[in-house]
Amino acid sequence: MPMSIRFTADEESRLEALATRTGRSKSFYVREAVQAHLAELEDAYGAGRSGA
Structure with missing residues (x-):
């Protein structure tokens, strides 16, 4: 299910750096954090x- 999340500039930068360093997507890390x-x-x- 598509969802939209607004990040601060710092959060976005950190998430982007993590994704780049690890070769994973930003979505992967957002899902990991939620779970x-x-x-x-x-x-x-x-x-x-x-229901789960």
């Missing part, structure tokens, strides 16, 4: 996983 923190955010807000 790494989604469960803790669900816990913090009592949202839990549903």
Whole structure:
């Protein structure tokens, strides 16, 4: 599902540098970051996983 995210100039620069250094896409790292923190955010807000 397409999604649009706005980054600060610093965030964009750091993400671009990481992607360039590693040969991975910026999208790869954004997905990694979301996956790494989604469960803790669900816990913090009592949202839990549903349908997964």
